[in-house]
Amino acid sequence: xxxxxxxxxxxxxxxxxxxxxxxxxxxxxxxxxxxxxxxxxxxxxxxxxxxxxxxxxxxxxxxxxxxxxxxxxxxxxxxxxxxxxxxxxxxxxxxxxxxxxxxxxxxxxxxxxxxxxxxxxxxxxxxxxxxxxxxxxxxxxxxxxxxxxxxxxxxxxxxxxxxxxxxxxxxxxxxxxxxxxxxxxxxxxxxxxxxxxxxxxxxxxxxxxxxxxxxxxxxxxxxxxxxxxxxxxxxxxxxxxxxxxxxxxxxxxx
Amino acid sequence: xxxxxxxxxxxxxxxxxxxxxxxxxxxxxxxxxxxxxxxxxxxxxxxxxxxxxxxxxxxxxxxxxxxxxxxxxxxxxxxxxxxxxxxxxxxxxxxxxxxxxxxxxxxxxxxxxxxxxxxxxxxxxxxxxxxxxxxxxxxxxxxxxxxxxxxxxxxxxxxxxxxxxxxxxxxxxxxxxxxxxxxxxxxxxxxxxxxxxxxxxxxxxxxxxxxxxxxxxxxxxxxxxxxxxxxxxxxxxxxxxxxxxxxxxxxxxx
Numbered sequence: 001x002x003x004x005x006x007x008x009x010x011x012x013x014x015x016x017x018x019x020x021x022x023x024x025x026x027x028x029x030x031x032x033x034x035x036x037x038x039x040x041x042x043x044x045x046x047x048x049x050x051x052x053x054x055x056x057x058x059x060x061x062x063x064x065x066x067x068x069x070x071x072x073x074x075x076x077x078x079x080x081x082x083x084x085x086x087x088x089x090x091x092x093x094x095x096x097x098x099x100x101x102x103x104x105x106x107x108x109x110x111x112x113x114x115x116x117x118x119x120x121x122x123x124x125x126x127x128x129x130x131x132x133x134x135x136x137x138x139x140x141x142x143x144x145x146x147x148x149x150x151x152x153x154x155x156x157x158x159x160x161x162x163x164x165x166x167x168x169x170x171x172x173x174x175x176x177x178x179x180x181x182x183x184x185x186x187x188x189x190x191x192x193x194x195x196x197x198x199x200x201x202x203x204x205x206x207x208x209x210x211x212x213x214x215x216x217x218x219x220x221x222x223x224x225x226x227x228x229x230x231x232x233x234x235x236x237x238x239x240x241x242x243x244x245x246x247x248x249x250x251x252x253x254x
Numbered sequence: 255x256x257x258x259x260x261x262x263x264x265x266x267x268x269x270x271x272x273x274x275x276x277x278x279x280x281x282x283x284x285x286x287x288x289x290x291x292x293x294x295x296x297x298x299x300x301x302x303x304x305x306x307x308x309x310x311x312x313x314x315x316x317x318x319x320x321x322x323x324x325x326x327x328x329x330x331x332x333x334x335x336x337x338x339x340x341x342x343x344x345x346x347x348x349x350x351x352x353x354x355x356x357x358x359x360x361x362x363x364x365x366x367x368x369x370x371x372x373x374x375x376x377x378x379x380x381x382x383x384x385x386x387x388x389x390x391x392x393x394x395x396x397x398x399x400x401x402x403x404x405x406x407x408x409x410x411x412x413x414x415x416x417x418x419x420x421x422x423x424x425x426x427x428x429x430x431x432x433x434x435x436x437x438x439x440x441x442x443x444x445x446x447x448x449x450x451x452x453x454x455x456x457x458x459x460x461x462x463x464x465x466x467x468x469x470x471x472x473x474x475x476x477x478x479x480x481x482x483x484x485x486x487x488x489x490x491x492x493x494x495x496x497x498x499x500x501x502x503x504x505x506x507x508x
Contacts, residue, residue, distance in 0.1 A: 196465075196474070207461075210476070211450075219485075220450070220476035224469065231473075233498065237491075244487065 004131035014066045022131045025124045026082045027075035028052050029132070030061040036137040040246040041071045043125065043166075045148025045156050048114065051081030060147065063239045070242070071138060075128050077155065078120045088116070106200050107175055114154035115178045121155045122162065129165060143246045147238055149173050149193060149230065161185040168245040170238040173227065175201055176209040183212035191219045191241045193234050198227045258385035268320045276385045279378045280336045281329035282306050283386070284315040290391040294500040295325045297379065297420075299402025299410045302368065305335030314401065317493045324496065325392060329382050331409065332374045342370070360454050361429055368408035369432045375409045376416065383419060397500045401492055403427050403447060403484065415439040422499040424492040427481065429455055430463040437466035444472045445495045447488050452481045 002023035009018045011033050018029045032039070042064050046057055052074040061072040076082055079089035092113040099106055133140045146169040148156040153171040160166045161182040169186070172193030176183075190213055194206035210220045219241075223231050256277035263272045265287050272283045286293070296318050300311055306328040315326040330336055333343035346367040353360055387394045400423040402410040407425040414420045415436040423440070426447030430437075444467055448460035464474045473495075477485050 196472075216478060218450075218478045220474070222464070222474035222476070224472045233494075240487075 001130060002127060003134060004128075013062075015062060022075075022124075022128045024083075025075050025128060026052070027073055027128060030058075030065045030072045031137065032065055032069050037069070038137055038139055038142060039069050039071055040143045040145065040242070041073065041132060041138050042145040042147055042242055043129065044072055044074045045146070045152025046074060046077065046080065047149065048110065048151035049080070052076045053081075060235050060238070063235060064242065067239060068243050070246070071132075073128065073132055075121075075124060077117055077151065078124075079117065092116075110151075110200070111154075111175050111177050114151050114174075117151070118155040118158050122159045125155070125159050126163060129163070133165075143167050145169060145242045145246065147242070154179065157186070158182045160188070168242060170241060172221075173198070173201060173206070173230070174209060175205050176212060177205075179209055180212040183209060184214055187214045187216070189217035189241075189245055190215050191221065191238060193221050193223075193230055195227055195230060196222050196224050200227050255384060256381060257388060258382075267316075269316060276329075276378075276382045278337075279329050279382060280306070281327055281382060284312075284319045284326045285391065286319055286323050291323070292391055292393055292396060293323050293325055294397045294399065294496070295327065295386060295392050296399040296401055296496055297383065298326055298328045299400070299406025300328060300331065300334065301403065302364065302405035303334070306330045307335075314489050314492070317489060318496065321493060322497050324500070325386075327382065327386055329375075329378060331371055331405065332378075333371065346370075364405075364454075365408075365429050365431050368405050368428075371405070372409045372412050376413045379409070379413045380417060383417070387419075397421050399423060399496050399500065401496070408433065411440070412436045414442070422496060424495060426475075427452070427455060427460070427484070428463060429459050430466060431459075433463055434466040437463060438468055441468045441470070443495075443499055444469050445492060446472065446474050447484060448474065448476050449481055449484060450476050450478050454481050 005021050007019045007021060009016065011017065014033045016031045016033050020027050020029055044057055044060060046052055046054055057074050064070040064072050079085045092109065096106060096109045099109055132138050144165050144167065146156050146160050146166045149172045153174040156169065156171055157179045160169050166188065168189045170191045173195065192210045196203065198206065221234055221237060259275050261273045261275060263270065265271065268287045270285045270287050274281050274283055298311055298314060300306055300308055311328050318324040318326050333339045346363065350360060350363045353363055386392050398419050398421065400410050400414050400420045403426045407428040410423065410425055411433045414423050420442065422443045424445045427449065446464045450457065452460065475488055475491060
């Protein structure tokens with residue numbers, strides 16, 4: 001088992017940013033600057049082609065950290081961010097660009113490639129959570145959430161299905177083909193986003209994935225608009241979802 | 255044209271409640287107790303079998319009034335609250351109870367009866383809005399919203415489709431049969447609630463009604479649960495929806 005090594009630290013506007021590694025996996029941990037106190041942790045999965053510090057990640061982290069006092073961690077998925085691409089990554093990415101240029105459906109390639117990445121990333125997430133819970137400001141007894149859309153959902157659903165420490169999750173915008181079976185194993189509260197006019201994911205596919213979750217508490221948020229037009233206010237909604245389930249349980253370490 | 259007559263006034267916990275009539279139609283206007291200032295107005299439609307001061311109405315009004323500084327008005331629908339039932343009302347209600355006791359679908363009766371009530375109620379809402387806008391604290395230049403689920407949607411959709419003064423609306427939980435044609439005329443931002451396990455309204459019917467709106471900005475909130483299990487947090491969401499579209503535009507009269 002690898003422990004967590006901090007490699008850099010900075011802070012701005014009330015948020016401390018600490019880069020870390022767990023073995024070969026690079027990550028970032030954002031925490032409130034107002035003293036490191038024990039608080040709930042939200043793990044976030046970045047989208048395909050992006051990385052752990054993409055503005056969408058940093059923006060959502062700011063809402064959770066400065067707005068609610070939570071800790072937030074993101075790791076780079078294999079082939080993304082600071083991690084090298086394999087020949088397999090290069091082939092799949094080239095295939096995606098080829099399909100896009102030819103006007104062919106991207107779904108089959110994204111579904112296949114993301115499933116491959118999930119097989120690699122799920123054990124990395126588990127090791128990262130093990131290491132994060134050794135930090136005194138996180139610990140093993142606080143609530144842990146997961147928040148990831150697009151590729152963050154393709155990795156998050158198998159991760160959450162096999163990880164009892166996660167007690168609330170926000171997912172969205174993926175196909176049911178590979179994921180529905182794992183979704184049927186998930187019983188924790190979830191919020192799920194889909195776009196009504198998604199040019200890649202048919203409505204029926206998005207609704208089928210939402211339907212698959214076994215959770216008695218599940219909410220679907222559909223918005224008019226295309227794949228990339230998920231409204232900003234859904235990030236606010238996700239933050240409220242975690243706050244509703246985790247409370248504002250910020251307690252002092254001392 | 256009837257003007258608005260106030261008939262009673264009380265206040266509690268930061269909210270003034272003023273009963274009124276516009277012609278034969280009884281209503282209630284809730285306003286912030288902290289001085290009557292010009293502020294956005296939200297019209298709310300009550301559910302079938304309920305009335306203008308049902309706890310669901312008063313509770314939502316409190317969120318809008320004390321939380322956001324808005325004015326909120328509700329009127330009794332014909333045959334409801336302080337208004338007499340006609341022989342037609344009695345026949346339809348008896349038919350609904352008979353179907354319910356026999357385990358037959360309620361939908362066809364609710365759809366038919368609510369469409370009848372909407373024909374009566376839409377001109378009453380228009381006259382009520384005319385009269386409310388004569389009050390200095392409301393006026394004709396501020397934003398006006400509409401918020402009604404169930405029967406509040408059956409009346410609200412034809413009202414909003416024919417009423418350009420309404421600029422944002424929250425609807426939900428009804429069938430598309432009668433309403434889809436009017437929904438196609440609606441282009442303002444909407445939020446729409448439906449229950450994923452509704453024992454009366456099939457999923458496909460609820461989704462079809464959401465789909466019918468011509469609005470470029472529309473959000474669907476689906477929650478696991480039966481018809482009457484719409485979560486309380488959807489009222490909070492509706493309030494945020496109006497706040498997002500109307501701002502906190504509370505300006506002094508003076």
